Amino acid sequence: MLIHLRSKIIALVLFAVVLAVAGTVFFTTKNFLEDKRNYITDVNSVASAHASKLLSQILENYRNEFEHLNDLLPRGGNAFAERLQQIEGLEQVRIYDVKKNLLLSAGRTGKNEDMSWVEKDIEVFKATGKALFKTPNEKSFLFISQIDNHVYAATFDNRSLLSGFNLASALNVSLINGDGEILVENKETKIWSDPAIKTFAAEFFAAHQNQQVWARVLSLQEGPRVLVAISPLDGLKQVGVIVSVPDAESAHLASQITRNSIPFVVGILILVSLLALLFSSRLTRSLEDLTKATSLISGGNWDVQFSYRSRDEVGQLGKAFRKMGKELKIREEDLRKAHNKVLRSEKLASLGQFSAGVAHEIKNPLTSILTYAQLIERKLGVEQDNPHSPGQFAKYIVEETLRANRIVTDLLTFARQKAPTLTSQNIVALTESTLALMAPQLETAAVTLHRQYDPTSTLMVAVDADQIRQVMSNLIMNSSQAMEEQSAEKKNITVSLAQESDEMVMKIADTGPGIAPENLGKIFEPFFSTKATGKGTGLGLSMCHGIIQQHQGQISVNSKVGEGAEFEIRLPLA
Known part of the structure; x- marks a missing residue:
């Protein structure tokens, strides 16, 4: 009878061990496989979206080149040919009128090469709007775009x-x-x-x-x-x-975990079958602790505190589960951090490098153009009554060059944002000095400024004064420009300051047209702007966002169409 009871104990313990270990391995492997697959899917999604934006920009640049060529087409000559040479990757361009008559063909092509496939692709373009096609040699692609009354069909190297x-x-x-x-x-x-x-x-x-x-x-x-x-x-x-x-x-690592678990399971089964009669009570307690630990892991609690009292396989299994919980916790944190950073860090890094290079190369020629244009303007004089005079043209050149120079300066500022030099500042006094500097501009724009704070109060914050002044100036000028089309009595900007817990809260609100809901999530992105062409670079709010983040603060916006917009800045107190 005693032997029969011990056999039941052995069978029961073996069954419990098999069930607990198998269940833990199964659910852990299943969850890990799903997490790994979701991670790879997220990486794929980020990679495809990023590549899509870059390719869209490249093709938009090609279309801009077509527009430039279209402006040069009536002149012909060296200017047109030189511009063709400057287009990177261009192999051949063919220009047709709306009746599909070939006006011009330039680039690398054989004399007897059959180009009839281009006309066929143009027919598809006109019928469906498709603009990209594969070429017969499969080493290049055809890009078609209609500029005014001309159809441009250009082949570019795949590279x-x-x-x-x-x-x-x-x-x-x-x-x-x-x-x-x-x-x-x-x-x-x-x-x-x-x-x-x-x-x-x-x-x-x-x-x-x-x-x-x-x-x-x-x-x-x-x-x-x-x-x-x-x-x-x-x-x-x-x-x-x-x-x-x-x-x-995604399945490789999960299958490896499963294979590595097999020796542990076999070892536990052998150990229990040999020593269950002598250590049944101790084994039962260990298995209870192990069951609790595995339940915590399967529930997402990676900080498993499994107390292993023995030095046998059960104790080793407890150490393995504890180590596995720590490793899974680390991997879960790494996945979350990678998901949050990959969308912005890679984009801003490449974008900042590109912007700095382009801006640096453009700024010196702009300075020369501006200098000579100003000399011509002074020499010829500006005839106010004759908008077509040479002096007036020189004035236009000066104005547009200054605008281009501001854009380049914004690009350099965006690309080379420096770390803030934090000092303890009275944010109230800093706000007052900023508003005083901007008062003439607001007065000229017929904007009424309202303060919702005590100008004599003190609220100390650790900030870089110049950078915070830049943020306030940018937000106030954006609000003023948003209300340009409104009457004077409807142009109002309200600045408020308050302390909430251990934070300073600044709000800048206007009574402008507001921001469309579909744009609220994009206004802090670089180069995104809702202003008319030529009135903004789309870098101001992105720079504001970067400055506030470097100050360990937060910036957000609340807006409804027709009810104005309110920007909120939160910074930790000094």
């Missing part, structure tokens, strides 16, 4: 678009159209020729093109499952960037 794939260089990335045709790819792979990819692209452009990114797990007809994400190009119909990663990448 001119590969710079847009830099962030996703480790992934499989390609430019795809609604027919599933690959226009440009960063790596040669059989994945893109699979019918499932073409079906996925067709479904996206038919029903989901309004989404910024669309991601799925896709089962290929001629291969394994892949994680894919696609993002449309701005301003082009049925063209997008698609990114793929084999699903095996």
